[in-house]
Amino acid sequence: MSGRHPDSEPSTAPRRAREPRADARRNRERVLRTARRLFATEGLGVSLDEIARRAGVGPGTVHRHFPSKEALYLAVAIDMLEGLTAEAEALAATGDPEAVFALLARMVAAGAENVAVKSALAAAEFDLRTAAPDVAADLTRHVADLLGRARAAGTVREDVTVDEVMALVAGAFAAIRHAGAESSRERSARMAHLILDGLRPR
Known part of the structure; x- marks a missing residue:
């Protein structure tokens, strides 16, 4: 023993x-x-x-x-949202009133790169806002905070809302896919710039 x-x-x-x-x-x-x-x-x-x-x-x-493939698609999409949230936090720390444009451009680029995954999830009737509500809400909150900062600095239109901004980002994904620009960072970035330019005051 x-x-x-x-x-x-x-x-x-x-x-x-x-x-x-x-x-x-x-x-x-x-x-x-x-x-x-x-x-x-x-x-x-x-x-x-x-x-x-x-x-x-x-x-x-x-x-x-x-x-399953669907489980991997969902995990990739959630990982993308978490990465964007981390980028939003870093941009918020800079205090730059233009940071909202940098974040939105990054969101569009990430969405364009992962458009096939997002389409597969939609086909499987997965909604990221339902599957990962906390992550989606965190990202939206960061967008709202940066938008408010930009509005106060006069770098975005006074009347734009965070819901409209998120809708524009989603629309940008569809526009990039319609143009077949998913594989071209230059073309997708140009389209994002054209769309996001509408947020600036006239």
């Missing part, structure tokens, strides 16, 4: 339990980044196994985190 006290190694088990979770989180993030890139450049037909191969993880890792 060992003389080791049962509490003599209190930190070993918790550390072992934490490490796989950290590894799993990193693997999930790697899969999401890879999937987002491949969906944008190669379309939605890329398989989960191919995404696993490109991400440098085993197929089981992808299937464990994302049991």
Whole structure:
């Protein structure tokens, strides 16, 4: 019988339990980044196994985190919203009254890059505002805050509302897709500029 006290190694088990979770989180993030890139450049037909191969993880890792293509589409879209929210927070910290235009342009660019994913979610009757209400609400709140700052500085029209701005962003996605400009950052950026220019005071 060992003389080791049962509490003599209190930190070993918790550390072992934490490490796989950290590894799993990193693997999930790697899969999401890879999937987002491949969906944008190669379309939605890329398989989960191919995404696993490109991400440098085993197929089981992808299937464990994302049991279906739809689950992966949704995770990619939510990850995009979280990234935009982080960018909004960074822009807010600059105090720049023009920051709202930078954020909206980034939102349009991100949406254009992920238009196929958004279309797939719509076809599957997934609504991001319902599936990830907190993330969507956070991003809208940041847009509203930056819009209010810009309005106070006179860099946007007095009468524009955050709901109208969000509708314009959604419309920009449709316009870019209609023009077949999803794969051209220059063309999609130009279209975004034309649309967002309507927010400026005349």
